Amino acid sequence: MLKAELLVKSFGDLKVLKGISLEVSKGEIVSIVGASGAGKTTLLQILGTLGKPDAGHVWINQKDVFSMGERELSAFRNREIGFVFQFHHLLPEFTAFENVCIPGYIAQRSRKEVESGAKELLQLLELSDRLDHKPAQLSGGEKQRVAVARALINSPAIILADEPSGNLDSHNQEELYRLFFNLRERFGQTFIIVTHDEHFACMTDRMIHIKDGVVQI
Numbered sequence: 001m002l003k004a005e006l007l008v009k010s011f012g013d014l015k016v017l018k019g020i021s022l023e024v025s026k027g028e029i030v031s032i033v034g035a036s037g038a039g040k041t042t043l044l045q046i047l048g049t050l051g052k053p054d055a056g057h058v059w060i061n062q063k064d065v066f067s068m069g070e071r072e073l074s075a076f077r078n079r080e081i082g083f084v085f086q087f088h089h090l091l092p093e094f095t096a097f098e099n100v101c102i103p104g105y106i107a108q109r110s111r112k113e114v115e116s117g118a119k120e121l122l123q124l125l126e127l128s129d130r131l132d133h134k135p136a137q138l139s140g141g142e143k144q145r146v147a148v149a150r151a152l153i154n155s156p157a158i159i160l161a162d163e164p165s166g167n168l169d170s171h172n173q174e175e176l177y178r179l180f181f182n183l184r185e186r187f188g189q190t191f192i193i194v195t196h197d198e199h200f201a202c203m204t205d206r207m208i209h210i211k212d213g214v215v216q217i
Contacts, residue, residue, distance in 0.1 A: 001026040001190055002047065002158055007056035009042055016042045017053065018213035024158070029184055029191045031201040034210035040194045041162055043210065047192060048160045049077050061157050078107050082151030084161040088143045090135040090150075096142075097122065097131040100149045107154055114153065121149040124186075125179070141172035148179065152189070161193040165200065177203060 002024040009017040016039045024030050032040050045051040047058060049065050058065050060080060068076060090099045097118055104114030122131055125145040135143055144164060151159050161180075165173040177200050183189045193204065201207050209216040 001028070001061065002192070003057075003059045004043075004047060005057045007043065007046055007053045007058070009039075009046065009051070009053050016213055017046070019056070020210070020213070020215055022208055022215060024190060024192055026157075026190055027184060027188045028206065029180060029204045030193070030206050030208060031204040032192065032194045032208045032210060033196070033198070033201050034216075038210040039213045040210050044160055044162055044192065044194050048081050048083060049073055075107075078103055079154050080157040082154070082156040082159040084144070084147050084151050084159060084164045086163040086166040088135070088147045088167075090143060090146060092135050095132050095134055096127060096138065096146045099135070099146055100153055103150060104153045109154070117153055118149065121152055122146070125149055139172075140168050141175060144168060144172070144176055145179070148176075148183075152183070152187075155187075158190045158192065161191060161195075163194055163196065165195065165197055173197070173200070 005021050007017050007020045008015070020043060032043065034040050042051065046053050049058070052066060063076065065073060065076065091102070094102070100118040100121060101114050104117065105111070119131070122128060125148065127142060127145055127149070130138060130142055138146065165176050168176060180191055180193070184191070195201055
């Protein structure tokens, strides 16, 4: 599903990633853990093609992603990778339903297909009565479920999540964790999740420990 080989990344004189290699199989839920500044978010951004490494390779479904041109890579990212962030990044001027649809529209899929899929996902995530609500009218847990629906709308190969429960209370954290496992059961979805939550990390299939830019064996 996903393979990274010898990833190196520096910012000026600061070497953040120092030759990280890892593999994730289809249907796995993997957590990336480590202290602040260990390189977790930088690694996730490179795995999601939001940043490029100074050296190394990433393959997703056997495609060498950084061998693509910018236009091809952007289309690949929109189609094959879903993102869930700590602070949702929902567009405030659009409704929950519209926020979920946007990646499908960008992918130039059939409008009817995208909107039908968005309604199904929001119903699955128990948000049918929130379709016409804008982000400011939603609770933190509801915003995060909308963000999950948006990540799923194009049926991506993999979902990458950066501290997705970091801005939620304990009840909503548990709901989100349960949701990830339910989505794996329902869709065979693959997740790579950066988290500081040791309780959740221990629930995942596998933990990848990052320290000072390297994987701890």
